[in-house]
Amino acid sequence: MTLQQIAVTSRSSETRLRILAATRSLLAMKGRRGTTTREIADEAGVNEATLFRQFGNKDALIDACVEHYCSTVELEELLASLDGDLERDLVRIAAALVQRMENVRDLIVMSLIEEESQGSVGEAAWRAPTAIKKIVAEHMAKRIAAGELAGNPLFLARFFMGMIFSYVMGRKRFPEEYAADPIAVIEFQVGMFLNGARKR
Amino acid sequence: MTLQQIAVTSRSSETRLRILAATRSLLAMKGRRGTTTREIADEAGVNEATLFRQFGNKDALIDACVEHYCSTVELEELLASLDGDLERDLVRIAAALVQRMENVRDLIVMSLIEEESQGSVGEAAWRAPTAIKKIVAEHMAKRIAAGELAGNPLFLARFFMGMIFSYVMGRKRFPEEYAADPIAVIEFQVGMFLNGARKR
């Protein structure tokens, strides 16, 4: 690869990013079929032909978009931030989960539509959340072993994840109801969860 | 209206039902834009022209479909089935919520897509669930007043609803994970909720 090619690639990769961003936002609003390539090009401030020259066709573009925004997340920092205090740890995990889920919220919704759930969206959208869910399950298992919590670690993890999931979706669909401080809501939810699962 | 018209109407109303059913199932799979009138007609075993003669245009058809499947639910029998036992009542409410939400699950998902949430789907899909949510909130208020539960009735109702919501969605998206007996899951969830909210 010559120096020229490198420079050229960097120019083109910038337009690629703009196209991906436009695709993403339109996809969230209108869905796969509702989004037209012309709209994407306009939103990205790019000619429609450029879009096809870069990605080949619409499907490949959407695949690239999904992959780009669902790249595997580094979760080491999350794990590193846990300090052993049950409630504090769960709040931190919940906060991370809320953040990652909101990042790909629209893609998650798309993955719930039957047609999309078989495509690339279905798997990719849940990558970060399921990774965190695994962490949660392991955490639960430890705490159960330590006698702090009671129940099945997988069930608890699912419950925990569902709690966050419904919060993220609720905030999107009913913003006026969920106007409260997110931290406070997270703490309330974790509190409910902890009371519910704590061994008594 | 002559007797002939009545008979005719009953014939046409049967085809209307078939069209509505077809619309619904395709809508769930492919979304508003992804569903074509030709597909609907084929699925309903009806000529495409009939579809337009009956409903005028595609939008009106979809509106009619949504309205038809989101008709207000009679909740008296639910209220009547409550007997004052906190846990048993909550299980019954949860079961009703699961059932109604699953009935309109696809429409609920559609209502989460930005474009649809302004249309007729957005409001109609949540009719039954919000009606039940109101019941839940009143129930919670009573139990809080009675000193059995602690917290804000609205928050509790939201939490309760979110719990069920995530279960219904989870069952759709990850059927293998949620293969367990629904009743058992509901009881588990209600148990978690109760422990979480119970005054201590």
Place this chain on the structure above:
DNA sequence: GGTCAGTGCAAGTACTTACTTGCATAACGC
């Protein structure tokens, strides 16, 4: 038997949309 609404059928219209293509131009490294 005659009437009439509801439907099937086939063809057609107007529009959108994914995708292409040929050419001019701008950016960049040499």
Place this chain on the structure above:
DNA sequence: GCGTTATGCAAGTAAGTACTTGCACTGACC
């Protein structure tokens, strides 16, 4: 200045899609 590469522009193609229309048929009612 020169070649290469990415892009803009404009026009076009092929397919799909919402919706229409005219005609023939059926089946219930009078």
